[in-house]
Amino acid sequence: MKIQIINGPNLNLLGKREPEKYGYTSFEEYLSKLKTGFPDIQLDYFQSNIEGEIVDRIQQAGFDSDGIVLNPGGYTHTSVSIADAVAAVNVPVAEVHITNISAREEFRHRSIVGRYCSGSIAGFGLDGYRLAIEALINIKRGV
Numbered sequence: 001m002k003i004q005i006i007n008g009p010n011l012n013l014l015g016k017r018e019p020e021k022y023g024y025t026s027f028e029e030y031l032s033k034l035k036t037g038f039p040d041i042q043l044d045y046f047q048s049n050i051e052g053e054i055v056d057r058i059q060q061a062g063f064d065s066d067g068i069v070l071n072p073g074g075y076t077h078t079s080v081s082i083a084d085a086v087a088a089v090n091v092p093v094a095e096v097h098i099t100n101i102s103a104r105e106e107f108r109h110r111s112i113v114g115r116y117c118s119g120s121i122a123g124f125g126l127d128g129y130r131l132a133i134e135a136l137i138n139i140k141r142g143v
Contacts, residue, residue, distance in 0.1 A: 003136055004061035007047040008054055008073030022098050030126045055085045062089020067136035071096045076111045086116040092139045094132035097122035
């Protein structure tokens with residue numbers, strides 16, 4: 001099984017940016033733990049601060065992966081293009097947010113992207129990525 005993890009803007013700063021909200025671990029450090037925890041799953045990782053690059057990667061992964069874990073970052077609330085890309089692909093997409101977007105500023109309460117995803121996980125820190133991978137595995141197994 002092959003799962004593409006896609007992180008949007010500012011997530012390259014994990015471990016440095018507002019650690020009280022996002023933690024002290026970089027995503028690369030966490031990715032190593034994920035790969036150890038899921039040795040039979042090919043986990044590919046992509047991060048970009050550029051909306052069009054995220055759209056391109058969703059389109060690519062949507063036809064050559066078994067699922068996508070997507071944290072669109074701030075684009076969650078603004079990007080019709082990313083939402084359209086998710087709607088266009090043939091694989092399940094799990095939306096992940098490190099913080100609980102419902103407990104943050106009001107403009108963050110609405111996800112434009114989420115309506116096209118198989119499900120959303122928010123507020124469990126980096127562990128949300130593990131939960132999303134487990135959900136995609138279960139979808140693949142028909143559980």
